[in-house]
Amino acid sequence: MIPRIYDMDQLDTIYILSDSESQQEQLFTEYPKVKSKYTEIASICEAIRQAVKRCDQNFIPISFIPAGDETSNANLDQLHSSFMYTQIFKEILLDTEYNQQSIKDLVLYWRSQYVGNSEQLNNIDEFGSSYRSDLSISWYTRHWFTYSMLNRALRTLEADIIIKIGFFICDLHRQLVELHAQQFNSDNTTLFTVYRGQGLSKADFEKLVKTKGGLISFNSFLSTSKNRQEAIHIVKTCLKRDHPDLADLYDNIGVMYHDMKEYKKALRFCKKSLRLRQQTLPETHPTLVNSYNNISQIYLQMEEYSTALSYAKRAFQIVQKSLSSNHPNFQATQDNLIGIIGIIGIIRMITGITFDK
Known part of the structure; x- marks a missing residue:
């Protein structure tokens, strides 16, 4: 069956439910869309649930407005229409008064959506009996049915669902505003960085x-x-095993660790990137050059000069075969090689230490 349906654009991931070990690795090798093999229906359902959650996350519309002089009315006119509609909904919801009946109506609707799912029905009943506005963040992060419905409603702008879940959106919004104010009104305010795995189109x-x-x-x-x-x-699980963007991800992480002077970690990720590219690209492909140059710079910082030189030479050999001499990457790779040779020459002159040719 897999060969017949594999190339369908609508098919993103294949999950296999089987007790057999035969041909498992062969399937993973030949068909990267095959995510994993499961022996229990419960585990495969959980995997699909997590995949749906990631899809919900990646389909959130995003609008970009440049900074400085580039910001103009023309840029503002290019905001995604869903963002502007959401602002209108937000103003309406925040001006609406809600009461206990609003919670009951939402619980009734949720129960109709999860008929036969005893676990979720128990959670919904708990929501109906114990929900308070100051627990909105807890409910949003704790249970699938709250997260799923809210994000689906905001993504699709289904007015009837937004109205049903309106009180929850307002409570969540107000609690976040309150926590933000508490953080930045404190005498001991400290900024912290948060991370999010988000799928984006190349554009x-x-x-x-x-x-x-x-x-x-x-x-x-x-x-x-x-x-x-x-x-x-999250990003790694969204990408296929041999997806070229995964190599870019490893490379970016390696460069980040290099900038943080954590060279061993940087080397590990840059070598992962190189291995993946070597599996999917010809050995003289110019994309390999970035990996070789990055690794050469890491070895240079680790004072492993001979190894740094060998990677820099390999990068230059590739650009000599695949790029013209006036290409920016040709010049950058040549400069990298000359720089490493120069550093080795200075060390040799000062210390008398020699390195492998």
Whole structure:
């Protein structure tokens, strides 16, 4: 069956429910869309639930407005329509008065959506009996049915669902505003960085790069983490095993660790990137050059000069075969090689230490 349906654009991921170990690795190798094999229906359902959650997350419309002189009425006119509609809904919801009946109506609707799902029905009943406005963040992050419905409503702008869940959106908004005010009104205010694994189209990613220092607008609530690795894990699980963007991700992480002077971690991720590119690209492909140059710079900082020189030479050999001499990457790679040779020459002259040719 897999060969017949594999190339369908609508097919993103394949989950296999089987007790057999035969042909498992072969399937993973031949068909990268095959995510994993499961032996229990419960575990495969949980995996699909998490995949749907990631899809919800990645389909949140995003608008980008550059900073400085580039910001204009023309830029504002290009905001995603869903963002503007969401602002209108927000004003209406915040001006609406809600009461206990609003909670009852939402619980009744939720129960109709989860008929036969005893676990979720118990959670919904708990929501109906114990929900308070100051627990909105807890409910949003704690249970799938609250997170799923709220984000689906804001993504699709289904007015009837937004109205049903309106009190919850308002409570969540107000609690976040309150927590933000508490943080920045404190005498001991400290800034902290949060991370989020977010899928973007190439066009949106290019806009994101150009919007540094500008405005990025979302028409939903964003879940984040203080743990960088959690965000990286989300991105990695969204990408296929041999997806070229995964190599870019590893490279970017390696460069980040290099800038933080954590060279061993930087080396580990840059070598992961190189291995993945070597598996999917010809050995003289110019994309490999970035990996070789990055690794050469890491070894240089680690004072492993011979190894740094070998990677820099390999990068230059590739650009000599694949790029013209006036290409920017040709010049940058040549400068990298000359710089490493120069450093080795200075060390040799001062210390008398020689390195492998």
